[in-house]
Amino acid sequence: MTRRIIAFTFLSAIILLVGCSDSVKSVETEYSGSGGMTQWNIDPAVYLYHYQNGFSGRDALGYDEQLQTVWSRLGAATTCNVRYNKRGLIQQLMQRFGEKPVTHELNGIGFHSIQSRKVPDFCNASRIKEINKALNRYRKGKFD
Template sequence: MNKTISIAIISAVVAISGCAPQGYSGKGGMTQYSITSEAYEYHYKNGFTGVDAMGWDANLQYVWSRAGAAITCGIKFDKKLVLSQMTKMYGQSDFIHELNGVDFHHLQSKKAEGFCTPSRINEIKDVMPKFEKGDFPKYF
């Protein structure tokens, strides 16, 4: 009987631990001093929203992240033009958009191993010409 109970308890523990969420919770990772690639990739896919937008417009974070990813993935675009379009749409200055936005996202995506997947490259190639025209999506 004791063996049966022990096996049942061990089985229950294994089953429960197998159901526990693995990895990043989806909130707060972008506020950390050292942002993990897992947190960055989560927000790249799902949006830099709430506290993870760090006080910036979530749609602007989307634009910054794709421009930064274009640099990481070696996709050519007119950076100066895109920065100018960001300034027209969102205010601030080209310098702020470059430093706080595009360059920040470039560094985050650069450290994520295997970041430049074919689907990401296709998405970036699709959106960058739109950004050059000042056509920024409003997903959030």
């Protein structure tokens, strides 16, 4: 019970902070493709770059790079209101990648959902199609 309260408090704080962030599309700047995910307030263009090209090196934030990609697609599903069995997939992720359920829920899926919500026009038809394809692979245990 205490873990749930702590997790809920943590998630509430993240949501509050995101609500206070600037959701206006940032000025297009050159991005080297490295280090942007380590910033306190991640630029939507940086997040989209890594969503499309992968979360590698320090931008994987200490987690398996493939796991970050899976989390990003599950977070995108949350953002775009694409339904899936979150509990079931978290169980599969725990078997494949380890980590605790709260890590998958908050540090993974929740974090990526928050970041994708800041990207203008993120939930376009093409992206929703891509999310559904990824979900179908994940349901079969194919996380590569």
